[in-house]
Amino acid sequence: MKLHEKLLTHYLSCTSPVDKEGYLCKKKERNATYQRRWFVLKANLLFYQERPADRHLLGVIVLEGCAVRRSESGVQFAFSLVFEGPGLKTYRFAAGDGQTQESWVKALLSASHCYLSLLVRDLGRQYEEAKQQRGLGESCHGSFIKQTTTNFFFPVQGPTAEVREGRSFSAGTVLHAPSIPNRVVPKKSPKLWPRRNAHVTPLNGPAPLYGEWPLVGFDPLEDFKKLHDHYGQEVKKAREEWLRSHRAEEAHIDGDLIDLG
């Protein structure tokens, strides 16, 4: 199978930040010796080379479908990546000290795409709940928000993410879970977002400014009552003016149709 290497090396060297890097000893597959290598973790990819300054990458490990284990074996500060399945590998590592070992184990546990996917789904659901609790769901501004977020982010159904001790989510676990919808039902947004953000994964340029995300920089009146009062004042004013100009014509003015308090 051809892995288009240039795409990986380009991604490694681009401006998005590295998630973790440092020296680790990697066990050679053939014999029992360990070799010191410089590792760089970015997204769900673990790259390794001889030294940090090296241009030549020795290899990459795609971190999907593996469990992270702290090793009980005789080697100090050891841990491993265990790929589940017939004939699949186990990569063994040793860190220089306990802190480094712990730090790498933690970083690798949260590295997989599957893990991130579940986390995003879960947080998306929490976000919707948090908005509802603030009463934004029912206000006239709320419906605008709802439509634009549905357009932009993942759907919020799906199981809650669970963090299990010592394991990253294997691809098999996630993909066999019952009916996690992967598609967003397209909805018409009342506003067209700038084309730059609409359908393009950002390249080397800076991420879209915070203000360009839906909702941010937008300070809605959170209470519908406040909105009602606010517009009510306008209506009151308009009505007073109308009454003044029509006083000569109308003998009787009926009671308020709408009580604005």
Add this chain to the structure above:
Amino acid sequence: MRFNEKEMVSLSRQPSEMAAELGMRGPKKGDVVKKRLVKLVVNFLFYFRTDEEEPIGALLLEQCRVEREDTQVFSIVFLDEAERKYLFECNSEEQCGEWVDSIIKASYEFMRKNLIFYRTEIHRLTGKDPLEQYGISDETRFQVNNGLQLMPRDTSSL
């Protein structure tokens, strides 16, 4: 460069909602459209010869631009090089739209940005950091200023 090939092949065999026979054309001059089973798994696009068990190749879907070229055709440009453009012919307008959408959303970087957005917003709305319950608040990969410029006021406690 070495990579965990067997494990990647195993990954390519995982069930995926986005798997279909599409017409695929490579980036080189003289490349013709070939019928391929194209499959999206995590942030990789695998492509197989129909009825073959092992994929021909895998494309990492990070730092790429996905665009609709025509009603039924979409393209992926890698490395910001117009020459590295792959074309995919779909069977319907709807299918084409679904692929464009899915590929964009499969990017790890795209998901990370979403996560950071939700984290910030939940914190703003509730005063709580939602990652605390998972014990991952300090992980570099989820940091709020990770590639995203923010207004200072809401992030002092993150």
